[in-house]
Amino acid sequence: MTSIQDNNFSLPGEILIPQAPPGFKSGFIGIIGRPNVGKSTLMNQLVGQKIAITSPVAQTTRNRLRGILTTPEAQLIFVDTPGIHKPHHQLGEVLVTNAKIAIDSVDVLLFVVDGSTVCGGAIAILLHYSNVLLRR
Numbered sequence: 001m002t003s004i005q006d007n008n009f010s011l012p013g014e015i016l017i018p019q020a021p022p023g024f025k026s027g028f029i030g031i032i033g034r035p036n037v038g039k040s041t042l043m044n045q046l047v048g049q050k051i052a053i054t055s056p057v058a059q060t061t062r063n064r065l066r067g068i069l070t071t072p073e074a075q076l077i078f079v080d081t082p083g084i085h086k087p088h089h090q091l092g093e094v095l096v097t098n099a100k101i102a103i104d105s106v107d108v109l110l111f112v113v114d115g116s117t118v119c120g121g122a123i124a125i126l127l128h129y130s131n132v133l134l135r136r
Contacts, residue, residue: 026075030106032099035083037114043067043080052080064102079106 020026031039040052047067065080081102082095103109 021072024073024075026077027107028077028079028105029108029110030079030081030102031110031112032081032084032103033112034114037083037112039083039112040065040080042110042112043078046076046078064098078110 031043033039040054043052043065044050044054044067047069049067051067052065064082067078067080069076069078079102081099084096084099087093087096
């Protein structure tokens with residue numbers, strides 16, 4: 001089986017640029033949801049190492065974080081985002097803006113919810129926002 005590591009293209013000066021094998025796929029996956037639903041924990045599990053800080057304190061993730069999973073057939077770039085919520089202060093507004101930017105810049109959204117709680121209005125707003133993006 002061919003992998004991306006097996007296909008290198010050499011430039012003058014011995015710089016190696018990996019070449020993807022035929023059929024190799026790649027894409028960005030945005031992990032979105034409310035604060036403290038397990039987005040960072042999920043990304044850490046998916047990539048197999050601790051990339052994102054996890055904490056029971058809300059708003060621990062303040063910037064978009066990327067975790068990369070490379071297989072012989074594909075490279076998946078997971079984008080962990082701050083939790084989307086109704087902001088009550090300027091920091092909250094910045095965090096929600098960062099999450100919305102991530103939504104706009106990925107190929108696929110992975111929407112994480114806490115199955116032990118009732119869905120509220122924030123979930124509807126997130127779904128509406130993502131549907132608006134899909135119609136573009």
